[in-house]
Amino acid sequence: MRSFIRSAGIRGFRSVVEAHQGDAALLAERYGVGIEALDSDDVLVSDAAMGRLLEGAARELPCPDLGLQMALHQDIGILGPLAIAVQNAPTVGGALECASQFLFVHSPVLSFSIVADPEGRHGEVGLRYGSADGGVPPRQGSDVGLAFVHRMLRFLVGGPYGLHSVHLPHRPLAPSSRYTAFFGAEARFQQESALLRVPRSLLDRPLTGVDEALREIALTYLQARFPEPGRTLAPQVRVAIDRSLGSAPARIESTGRLLGMHPRTVQRKLAAEGTSFGILLDDARRESALRLITRTDLPFVQIAALVGLSEQSALTRCARRWFGATPRTVRAQGSAADPEAGAP
Incomplete structure (x- = not known):
């Protein structure tokens, strides 16, 4: 491989x-x-x-x-x-x-x-x-x-x-x-x-200017996202998904070709890591959608396309599942909490 x-x-x-x-x-x-x-x-x-x-x-x-x-x-x-x-x-x-x-x-x-x-x-x-x-x-x-x-x-x-x-x-x-x-x-x-x-x-030799809290945040992220050296396929799949959102359909077949694996092999290895292509795709869409909704003024129909959803109604359904609210409500809440939200 x-x-x-x-x-x-x-x-x-x-x-x-x-x-x-x-x-x-x-x-x-x-x-x-x-x-x-x-x-x-x-x-x-x-x-x-x-x-x-x-x-x-x-x-x-x-x-x-x-x-x-x-x-x-x-x-x-x-x-x-x-x-x-x-x-x-x-x-x-x-x-x-x-x-x-x-x-x-x-x-x-x-x-x-x-x-x-x-x-x-x-x-x-x-x-x-x-x-x-x-x-x-x-x-x-x-x-x-x-x-x-x-x-x-x-x-x-x-x-x-x-x-x-x-x-x-x-x-x-x-x-x-x-x-x-x-x-x-x-x-x-x-x-x-x-x-x-x-x-x-x-x-x-001690390092200077160290922020212990920042280090703990980084370690927690690494340990959660990349649990162990033997479980390295999921992050590679996630990177492939992130790069395809908005430019090409994110499919396990195209990801498998990129990684030099049959789609079934990708499925099997991800299952062994406790995840799946669908879960990784959903996570990528959720994170991208939240950023685009709260940090830009892009129309919701355009955001739907950028996260690989077929239409605005699909974004609305996903937003209700992800955030418990519509995209419009999420944007309003994000703008209220963050004065920089809406900036390009």
């Missing part, structure tokens, strides 16, 4: 390619990545297609340090809701453990973990980035992933964090000095895995 990564993982691709006088859209099409993924963080992209795109672009431009250059366009925000929980952890170690626990929200095929120092030094640990199955991502994928972890750590502590050395599983794609300059530490190649070697004491 194919696995998918949020397109946030290729943020910066268009900018880097265009800086090298390349055509990002043409490259994406050539390697099987939808053009819409170049300008959105939440498109699901096949991990295999993403790997081919990065390797192919690096070769064709040529831009051997493509992954490092892309990382300069990425910040902690590419993790979506996980970013809030990470940056509001009490310590660096807590932030890294949170990232390790919930990275599957960003991609079920990637992993991040704190491991023993590969050189056996007790005062150091390794921060390992790789494939969830224990394998190694493609070369450019390893570069951009580890470079992002490095930049995330600098962001969390506000500067250098004591990096001792960088391990990469491949030969240098660009001159080794390029890696040394980027990471500010010795880069070692053809190693067993991609990791950053850091002082063990870094894990106990």
Whole structure:
């Protein structure tokens, strides 16, 4: 079965390619990545297609340090809701453990973990980035992933964090000095895995400006929406539904094609996760309808179309079931409670 990564993982691709006088859209099409993924963080992209795109672009431009250059366009925000929980952890170690626990929200095929120092030094640990199955991502994928972890750590502590050395599983794609300059530490190649070697004491370093209440809200959301790493199909289906609302009928058949699964397989896996396509579709319509009713002045007939309902009367029936009131009443109540409701 194919696995998918949020397109946030290729943020910066268009900018880097265009800086090298390349055509990002043409490259994406050539390697099987939808053009819409170049300008959105939440498109699901096949991990295999993403790997081919990065390797192919690096070769064709040529831009051997493509992954490092892309990382300069990425910040902690590419993790979506996980970013809030990470940056509001009490310590660096807590932030890294949170990232390790919930990275599957960003991609079920990637992993991040704190491991023993590969050189056996007790005062150091390794921060390992790789494939969830224990394998190694493609070369450019390893570069951009580890470079992002490095930049995330600098962001969390506000500067250098004591990096001792960088391990990469491949030969240098660009001159080794390029890696040394980027990471500010010795880069070692053809190693067993991609990791950053850091002082063990870094894990106990407290983070500043932490909002514990905000962290709890983010964790509650993650735990409710993404209960466990093995249950990753429902969020992928939900993302597919969210992106199709208002532009194409949200059907299990089209979602199955996107995920590379037969519709019956989608049904079976969702049932094992305690949900169904219908429940996810209804949830998506409810959330979208509430936002459009209370935060815009759009006619109800247009809102019905935007959430994939056939007519305004269908929206009225759904609103009574969802909110216990008609769309008109919901809008009036929302406007009274929120002075910004109705703004575009």
